[in-house]
Amino acid sequence: MLKNYLKIALNSLRKNVLYTGVTLFGISFTLMVLIFAVAVLENELGSNKPMTNSDKLMFIPSMTAKGYERQKETKYDSIWVDDTLKIDTITTTKINRANVVNESNAGLSYSVFNDRLKTMTTPRFKSVYFPKIPINVYPSNAKLELEANLVDAEFWKIFDFKFLEGKAFSEMAVENRVREVVMKKEAAKAYFGDKDSYLGSEFTWGSNGTFKVVGIVDKSVSSNEAVSVDLFFPVTFTNSDDLNYSFGHLGSGHVVLMAHNHNDFDKISAELDKVENNIQPVDDFDEFIFNEKTLEDMYAWGFIGNQTQRFGSKLLGYIFTGLGLFLLIPLINLINLNSTRVLERSAEIGVRKAFGAQTKDVLVQFLFENLILTLIGGFIGLILSQLLLGLFNANQWLGETHLAINPMVAFIGLVIMIVFSFLSGIIPAYRISRIAISNALKTASL
Amino acid sequence: MIKIENLNKSYFTDTLETQALQNINLDIAEGEFISIMGPSGCGKSTLLNMIGLIDQPTDGQIFINQMQLEALPEKKLAEFRNQHLGFIFQSFHLISDLSVIDNVELPLLYRKVNAKKRKEMAEAALEKVGLLHRKNHYPNQLSGGQRQRVAIARAIIGQPSVLLADEPTGNLDSVLGTQVMDLLMELNSASKVTIVMVTHDEAIAQRTNRIVRLFDGNIVN
Ligand SMILES: Nc1ncnc2c1ncn2[C@@H]1O[C@H](COP(=O)(O)OP(=O)(O)OP(=O)(O)O)[C@@H](O)[C@H]1O
Numbered sequence: 001m002l003k004n005y006l007k008i009a010l011n012s013l014r015k016n017v018l019y020t021g022v023t024l025f026g027i028s029f030t031l032m033v034l035i036f037a038v039a040v041l042e043n044e045l046g047s048n049k050p051m052t053n054s055d056k057l058m059f060i061p062s063m064t065a066k067g068y069e070r071q072k073e074t075k076y077d078s079i080w081v082d083d084t085l086k087i088d089t090i091t092t093t094k095i096n097r098a099n100v101v102n103e104s105n106a107g108l109s110y111s112v113f114n115d116r117l118k119t120m121t122t123p124r125f126k127s128v129y130f131p132k133i134p135i136n137v138y139p140s141n142a143k144l145e146l147e148a149n150l151v152d153a154e155f156w157k158i159f160d161f162k163f164l165e166g167k168a169f170s171e172m173a174v175e176n177r178v179r180e181v182v183m184k185k186e187a188a189k190a191y192f193g194d195k196d197s198y199l200g201s202e203f204t205w206g207s208n209g210t211f212k213v214v215g216i217v218d219k220s221v222s223s224n225e226a227v228s229v230d231l232f233f234p235v236t237f238t239n240s241d242d243l244n245y246s247f248g249h250l251g252s253g254h255v256v257l258m259a260h261n262h263n264d265f266d267k268i269s270a271e272l273d274k275v276e277n278n279i280q281p282v283d284d285f286d287e288f289i290f291n292e293k294t295l296e297d298m299y300a301w302g303f304i305g306n307q308t309q310r311f312g313s314k315l316l317g318y319i320f321t322g323l324g325l326f327l328l329i330p331l332i333n334l335i336n337l338n339s340t341r342v343l344e345r346s347a348e349i350g351v352r353k354a355f356g357a358q359t360k361d362v363l364v365q366f367l368f369e370n371l372i373l374t375l376i377g378g379f380i381g382l383i384l385s386q387l388l389l390g391l392f393n394a395n396q397w398l399g400e401t402h403l404a405i406n407p408m409v410a411f412i413g414l415v416i417m418i419v420f421s422f423l424s425g426i427i428p429a430y431r432i433s434r435i436a437i438s439n440a441l442k443t444a445s446l
Numbered sequence: 447m448i449k450i451e452n453l454n455k456s457y458f459t460d461t462l463e464t465q466a467l468q469n470i471n472l473d474i475a476e477g478e479f480i481s482i483m484g485p486s487g488c489g490k491s492t493l494l495n496m497i498g499l500i501d502q503p504t505d506g507q508i509f510i511n512q513m514q515l516e517a518l519p520e521k522k523l524a525e526f527r528n529q530h531l532g533f534i535f536q537s538f539h540l541i542s543d544l545s546v547i548d549n550v551e552l553p554l555l556y557r558k559v560n561a562k563k564r565k566e567m568a569e570a571a572l573e574k575v576g577l578l579h580r581k582n583h584y585p586n587q588l589s590g591g592q593r594q595r596v597a598i599a600r601a602i603i604g605q606p607s608v609l610l611a612d613e614p615t616g617n618l619d620s621v622l623g624t625q626v627m628d629l630l631m632e633l634n635s636a637s638k639v640t641i642v643m644v645t646h647d648e649a650i651a652q653r654t655n656r657i658v659r660l661f662d663g664n665i666v667n
């Protein structure tokens with residue numbers, strides 16, 4: 001029975017090249033896009049080295065200083081002193097929080113981190129880094145543009161880089177300003193040329209002098225600024241201009257906190273609020289607010305939103321809504337195609353029923369046909385996805401990616417396809433199998 | 447064998463009631479080969495569909511093999527058709543996506559018959575209609591006469607007691623039509639199958655045991 005269904009399914013698919021082609025294209029292409037989109041997101045936001053703790057990270061890339069409107073009220077009092085009228089003025093100043101008159105956004109200073117954030121108790125690790133410092137070097141008379149992060153020792157506990165050689169610099173080394181550097185392998189190769197080992201080689205950073213390579217790390221798949229750069233120097237070599245802008249609070253540092261677990265974010269935010277409240281008003285600024293962000297928020301910031309607001313979940317919402325709508329198009333198409341296909345085959349259904357097929361036999365037949373079609377489409381979709389992801393990985397079109405098929409997403413995508421192709425085949429098949437056989441037989445010959 | 451009593455069939459469209467059959471009474475004996483004739487629209491196909499249990503009468507009774515059938519639920523009717531009836535259509539109604547042999551074994555798919563047995567029976571049926579050598583062809587690779595012979599093989603594979611043929615020669619020229627008619631006559635005499643055939647061709651009808659004439663939904667004799 002099933003063999004017969006398989007035969008008719010394959011034959012009818014083979015003979016209706018256009019229908020089969022359109023349907024297979026719809027299914028496989030949709031699945032491919034779905035898999036690709038999720039692979040990109042996973043690549044960015046999933047827990048891949050050095051972002052194994054991606055769901056526990058809370059970044060503080062900036063803080064906002066706010067100054068509110070001052071409302072002055074002057075009262076006049078008059079009194080008679082020795083027969084002369086004396087006028088007293090009393091001035092009171094009120095702060096109107098509804099009206100921000102001064103606002104300044106910047107990174108964090110080294111001291112705000114050391115004095116106020118490093119002592120926090122809710123996060124497990126706390127790190128400060130000064131990101132994306134451009135470094136131009138001329139290893140063999142050709143200009144090489146690199147980027148460096150200046151990081152503290154705890155940075156290496158949060159981001160679990162894969163060390164191909166050596167290890168990170170220690171807390172002692174950071175404190176004592178030991179000239180050590182950790183490099184990405186690609187950068188070391190570009191700077192030193194292809195070598196078996198780069199440990200102990202000396203990297204010259206302009207007027208800052210030479211630094212000894214103590215660690216070589218593998219590339220990072222995430223494009224997050226904390227881990228995407230080429231070199232890592234001890235934070236204590238940061239240019240003093242960057243350490244501190246003004247009031248001792250603002251600077252160009254970024255802070256990353258690592259929670260004990262994902263559910264601790266609220267606690268951390270609450271503790272940050274407390275820290276904010278302890279910062280005294282300075283000059284025209286009444287309040288300093290930390291703009292904490294999750295990894296998703298950091299990623300979303302590249303597309304929508306701004307530094308004071310968090311858009312991570314919104315972006316993901318948009319992306320998945322978009323993917324859902326995208327999925328809908330081929331599905332509707334599938335339903336449409338299937339309805340007309342089944343109509344074309346009403347005479348076949350009539351013949352089968354005349355010779356004793358029950359309604360359920362007809363439905364099973366169409367289910368089976370659609371299942372086969374969908375599975376073939378899904379299989380092609382998987383192959384296409386693999387090719388596409390491989391292409392992106394090999395050519396690094398999205399930076400240093402390591403895109404991979406998420407089996408769960410592939411499975412869910414396929415199941416959605418199967419469900420829809422079932423419905424799209426079975427609803428019209430059911431309708432037709434219920435019309436009188438004599439009427440079904442009247443339609444055009446087979 | 448087949449007994450029809452006070453059969454009425456009306457078709458209802460939005461505004462119109464068409465009385466396709468009026469008070470039909472008909473007895474057909476076992477092994478009889480009868481033809482139904484009459485002008486277009488007189489109700490021939492409707493009558494055949496009633497006997498074939500693929501359309502429901504408005505009124506009246508249908509007995510085949512002493513079983514009263516018209517009121518049975520669809521599932522039972524399907525079983526009965528599968529076991530006892532065979533159909534031949536004017537436009538053949540072969541499934542173009544299936545090979546000749548796969549078309550022929552179709553009725554057996556709805557019985558519990560294994561693949562090997564199905565193949566044997568299909569080959570035997572094709573042998574009877576003289577088309578065994580074409581078993582792996584597809585319907586569109588055959589001539590009209592050959593297609594109708596394949597359809598006949600399909601109709602007889604389940605060894606039905608009644609064959610219902612609605613203008614089986616209607617799409618064929620007279621030479622091919624005669625061949626098909628020869629085949630039906632042969633089946634009727636060899637295996638005692640009862641055949642009810644609708645035809646417009648007087649010469650062909652004359653070869654059968656009896657001619658039932660319909661006019662405007664009534665039997666006129
Ligand atoms: N499904 C239907 N709905 C409404 N009227 C129908 C339907 N089927 C048949 N009729 C009507 O019933 C009458 C008998 O139709 P039937 O098909 O039995 O004629 P016929 O004798 O087979 O004609 P022909 O020789 O042209 O095949 C006709 O008037 C036809 O219009």
Ligand SMILES: [Mg+2]
Pocket residue numbers: 490491492612
């Ligand atoms: Mg007719």
